[in-house]
Amino acid sequence: MINKEVRDAEDAIRDITDGSVLLLGGFGLCGIPEAGIQALVRKNLKGLTCISNNAGVDDFGVGLLLKKRMLKKLIASYVGENKEFEDQYRAGELELELIPQGTLAERIRAGGAGIPAFFTPAGIGSELAEGKEIREFDGRLYLLERWIKADFALVKAWKGDTAGNLIYKGTARNFNPLMAAAGKTTIAEVEQLVPAGELDPNQIHTPGIYVQRIFEGAGYEKRIENITVSP
Amino acid sequence: MINKEVRDAEDAIRDITDGSVLLLGGFGLCGIPEAGIQALVRKNLKGLTCISNNAGVDDFGVGLLLKKRMLKKLIASYVGENKEFEDQYRAGELELELIPQGTLAERIRAGGAGIPAFFTPAGIGSELAEGKEIREFDGRLYLLERWIKADFALVKAWKGDTAGNLIYKGTARNFNPLMAAAGKTTIAEVEQLVPAGELDPNQIHTPGIYVQRIFEGAGYEKRIENITVSP
Amino acid sequence: MLSKEQIARRIAREIKDGQYINLGIGIPTLVANYIPDHLQVVLQSENGLLGIGPYPQSSDINPDLVNAGKETISMVKGSSLFDSADAFAMIRGGHIDMAILGALEVSENGDISNWKIASGLIKGVGGALDLVASDAKLLVAMLHCHKDGSSKLRKQCKFPVTGVRCVHKIFTDLGVFSILPEGGFKLLEHAPGVDPDEIRKKTEGRLVIKGEIPEMTGFQ
Amino acid sequence: MLSKEQIARRIAREIKDGQYINLGIGIPTLVANYIPDHLQVVLQSENGLLGIGPYPQSSDINPDLVNAGKETISMVKGSSLFDSADAFAMIRGGHIDMAILGALEVSENGDISNWKIASGLIKGVGGALDLVASDAKLLVAMLHCHKDGSSKLRKQCKFPVTGVRCVHKIFTDLGVFSILPEGGFKLLEHAPGVDPDEIRKKTEGRLVIKGEIPEMTGFQ
Numbered sequence: 090m091i092n093k094e095v096r097d098a099e100d101a102i103r104d105i106t107d108g109s110v111l112l113l114g115g116f117g118l119c120g121i122p123e124a125g126i127q128a129l130v131r132k133n134l135k136g137l138t139c140i141s142n143n144a145g146v147d148d149f150g151v152g153l154l155l156k157k158r159m160l161k162k163l164i165a166s167y168v169g170e171n172k173e174f175e176d177q178y179r180a181g182e183l184e185l186e187l188i189p190q191g192t193l194a195e196r197i198r199a200g201g202a203g204i205p206a207f208f209t210p211a212g213i214g215s216e217l218a219e220g221k222e223i224r225e226f227d228g229r230l231y232l233l234e235r236w237i238k239a240d241f242a243l244v245k246a247w248k249g250d251t252a253g254n255l256i257y258k259g260t261a262r263n264f265n266p267l268m269a270a271a272g273k274t275t276i277a278e279v280e281q282l283v284p285a286g287e288l289d290p291n292q293i294h295t296p297g298i299y300v301q302r303i304f305e306g307a308g309y310e311k312r313i314e315n316i317t318v319s320p
Numbered sequence: 321m322i323n324k325e326v327r328d329a330e331d332a333i334r335d336i337t338d339g340s341v342l343l344l345g346g347f348g349l350c351g352i353p354e355a356g357i358q359a360l361v362r363k364n365l366k367g368l369t370c371i372s373n374n375a376g377v378d379d380f381g382v383g384l385l386l387k388k389r390m391l392k393k394l395i396a397s398y399v400g401e402n403k404e405f406e407d408q409y410r411a412g413e414l415e416l417e418l419i420p421q422g423t424l425a426e427r428i429r430a431g432g433a434g435i436p437a438f439f440t441p442a443g444i445g446s447e448l449a450e451g452k453e454i455r456e457f458d459g460r461l462y463l464l465e466r467w468i469k470a471d472f473a474l475v476k477a478w479k480g481d482t483a484g485n486l487i488y489k490g491t492a493r494n495f496n497p498l499m500a501a502a503g504k505t506t507i508a509e510v511e512q513l514v515p516a517g518e519l520d521p522n523q524i525h526t527p528g529i530y531v532q533r534i535f536e537g538a539g540y541e542k543r544i545e546n547i548t549v550s551p
Numbered sequence: 552m553l554s555k556e557q558i559a560r561r562i563a564r565e566i567k568d569g570q571y572i573n574l575g576i577g578i579p580t581l582v583a584n585y586i587p588d589h590l591q592v593v594l595q596s597e598n599g600l601l602g603i604g605p606y607p608q609s610s611d612i613n614p615d616l617v618n619a620g621k622e623t624i625s626m627v628k629g630s631s632l633f634d635s636a637d638a639f640a641m642i643r644g645g646h647i648d649m650a651i652l653g654a655l656e657v658s659e660n661g662d663i664s665n666w667k668i669a670s671g672l673i674k675g676v677g678g679a680l681d682l683v684a685s686d687a688k689l690l691v692a693m694l695h696c697h698k699d700g701s702s703k704l705r706k707q708c709k710f711p712v713t714g715v716r717c718v719h720k721i722f723t724d725l726g727v728f729s730i731l732p733e734g735g736f737k738l739l740e741h742a743p744g745v746d747p748d749e750i751r752k753k754t755e756g757r758l759v760i761k762g763e764i765p766e767m768t769g770f771q
Numbered sequence: 772m773l774s775k776e777q778i779a780r781r782i783a784r785e786i787k788d789g790q791y792i793n794l795g796i797g798i799p800t801l802v803a804n805y806i807p808d809h810l811q812v813v814l815q816s817e818n819g820l821l822g823i824g825p826y827p828q829s830s831d832i833n834p835d836l837v838n839a840g841k842e843t844i845s846m847v848k849g850s851s852l853f854d855s856a857d858a859f860a861m862i863r864g865g866h867i868d869m870a871i872l873g874a875l876e877v878s879e880n881g882d883i884s885n886w887k888i889a890s891g892l893i894k895g896v897g898g899a900l901d902l903v904a905s906d907a908k909l910l911v912a913m914l915h916c917h918k919d920g921s922s923k924l925r926k927q928c929k930f931p932v933t934g935v936r937c938v939h940k941i942f943t944d945l946g947v948f949s950i951l952p953e954g955g956f957k958l959l960e961h962a963p964g965v966d967p968d969e970i971r972k973k974t975e976g977r978l979v980i981k982g983e984i985p986e987m988t989g990f991q
Contacts, residue, residue, distance in 0.1 A: 090849030117621035167675030191639030191681030198636040203863030205457035207438035210684035214715030226436035252849030259615035285849030293851035311614035314621035321629030348841040398895030422859030422901030429856040434643030441904035445935030483629030490835035517628030527631035542834035545841035
């Protein structure tokens with residue numbers, strides 16, 4: 090099998106430059122590419138476009154990129170938790186494109202799957218439908234939506250092998266598999282990297298073909314946004 | 321969890337009637353719902369429309385339904401191995417709709433996913449494009465294709481639980497997960513049925529929500545079309 | 552007037568055996584606590600889980616297991632995990648039977664507005680647009696009025712709409728309402744101690760009161 | 772003239788390190804036997820496997836593990852399994868680097884016809900239409916002529932076309948050909964003992980022979 094292992098996050102993001110378009114996995118702070126984001130912060134790039142379901146919080150996740158004013162545009166479904174976003178947005182320093190979460194997921198899935206456009210009922214009657222083609226199928230209205238692809242995808246998995254195969258854990262899976270398939274160069278970071286052949290082929294969530302670089306991250310913080318416990 | 325277990329194949333197909341539209345899982349003879357097909361044969365229904373990647377062989381799989389002249393229409397990507405098909409087709413007794421395999425898979429996936437139509441490059445320039453809408457995206461031509469759904473889906477998995485969760489094995493997975501999601505009533509047969517809670521939630525291929533009935537089949541023949549061995 | 556917990560309790564009575572349900576953030580999340588034990592229902596979390604269980608014991612907190620509100624959760628027996636595209640395929644494909652959502656406002660023809668708006672800025676749409684456009688029966692849980700006293704049951708929504716003609720029933724601190732096919736909120740039940748006249752005053756849209764309106768029960 | 776095995780051997784030389792490749796039924800399937808050991812390549816089977824291994828030992832035959840030709844196979848280390856929608860998402864999405872397919876005919880502008888036709892009846896399209904429409908570099912392996920002696924390298928395909936302007940190179944028992952941007956088969960190599968004149972006679976479409984044509988090697 091082709092060996093996709095790279096040294097570390099710095100090595101993995103070596104050709105991400107000012108102005109790159111990035112897909113960033115995760116839902117809230119769950120399943121985000123922590124090591125990759127930290128490496129981006131250290132590199133202090135400018136003018137990035139990030140496609141990520143959320144904007145992180147002020148001092149973690151995508152919020153770290155916002156804080157350093159590295160983003161030109163954010164494409165997300167929900168940015169409610171981030172105050173830094175609001176300031177930059179109101180100051181006109183940041184573009185925002187809000188997309189319904191299911192449409193965002195399906196557009197990214199379409200990008201990886203070679204489907205340039207598809208119809209979905211989500212958004213009909215809302216202001217998100219403005220300027221979009223509407224068509225009736227079987228008596229119901231649908232919006233035409235385009236695929237989303239990007240130069241780079243940064244995803245995080247639980248286990249991975251040197252062939253690039255990935256297994257996610259719990260709800261940390263979320264946007265990661267779709268983004269892995271929609272990135273021209275997909276960078277996977279894993280908690281545990283094993284030699285090809287150690288993972289059960291039947292349990293792979295992301296086949297290695299979608300991953301161009303893989304490394305084992307260290308010291309995952311896995312911050313929790315809302316700790317809720319049973320009494 | 322909701323218990324989806326039914327007694328056997330007869331019980332599972334109880335409301336399939338003459339003229340029903342069925343999705344039948346499997347690729348060639350690999351991963352086909354053997355028990356369900358045999359129950360259909362015993363029930364000797366007429367005028368069925370079957371959506372199945374292949375037509376089986378003369379004495380196994382979908383071929384058994386052909387042999388008993390139970391089919392009105394077959395929607396498939398390849399029917400090469402079945403002579404019975406050819407006779408009935410030439411006699412005008414059977415309609416055939418040939419669909420490129422990837423388009424067939426994606427149309428069924430769209431049916432389960434609530435996508436009424438999507439664009440694909442497969443078939444551009446061929447006679448399969450006749451009468452279909454063609455549109456250019458980013459300088460390339462694509463065909464508009466519609467979703468496929470059906471009254472019933474018959475699928476076969478390796479393991480399942482009473483909540484309807486399914487795990488497939490090897491390349492016997494093929495069309496089964498997509499069809500499970502596109503059937504109004506999905507009937508799953510498994511080699512091993514376990515109580516809900518015994519399967520790892522992280523390894524489920526088909527979430528139980530897609531399965532309305534499940535039973536453990538017995539005596540799987542798993543016939544092989546082409547036995548090939550290394551010298 | 553009902554508390555948020557009481558609204559949640561009342562909605563829980565709408566749930567039927569065998570349903571797959573998506574609960575939104577806020578009052579809807581509370582509904583999970585009041586589903587009768589004899590009902591077999593499955594809760595979906597649109598970030599990739601079927602089979603949400605109770606909040607975990609503090610010793611069992613798992614950062615890799617959160618709900619759509621980013622709260623730590625547990626899984627019940629028979630759960631399954633999947634990615635975000637599959638989660639919304641499930642919703643869009645009509646496999647979820649019921650969605651219980653919060654809302655900013657509902658109009659008398661069943662339009663809903665439930666963007667996340669903070670200091671006048673739309674800060675998110677989340678999964679609500681997909682849910683309201685799906686075949687899931689849509690129940691709305693919300694307080695009857697905004698903080699400034701203006702009604703959330705309106706002729707037309709003031710806020711941008713997220714879905715049109717999609718709401719099935721509304722549960723507020725004042726009562727239970729259905730949407731009439733010809734438009735209008737039909738009062739089905741009133742909260743204890745709440746006069747239908749008070750409800751009429753606090754409902755901006757067309758309110759239809761026909762015959763004797765029973766008092767809400769089943770929220771204790 | 773080359774045997775089918777020799778055509779397969781010659782095509783194997785086109786494979787580059789790190790490629791993901793889909794091999795069609797027939798001569799293409801044979802190519803797997805001749806991929807040089809020092810190359811790390813991964814073979815995809817469109818029925819749901821990345822990482823096809825050799826045919827199994829007779830003691831290891833597994834009915835749940837077949838290739839697109841329904842033949843029993845094995846898996847190499849680092850394989851992954853998936854469903855048919857994912858398999859074709861991989862193809863359609865441009866993730867497969869190269870496809871090696873059989874064909875009924877190829878036209879001089881790179882159209883391909885490779886339906887499964889038996890006794891005049893189209894019996895299948897399989898996964899070929901998706902592969903020829905993808906970004907995968909398309910190599911065709913076929914005999915130069917039909918059984919009746921008529922050429923398979925044609926001005927226009929006689930049989931219905933499965934894809935247009937998609938063929939990159941053609942490997943036959945007589946030679947290796949590329950498709951010129953302006954149309955026409957460019958002879959790149961001729962088989963040992965086969966005269967370019969013979970190739971010209973057996974090629975119905977426009978054949979371009981420029982300069983000295985090297986003899987095919989690398990198929991022994």
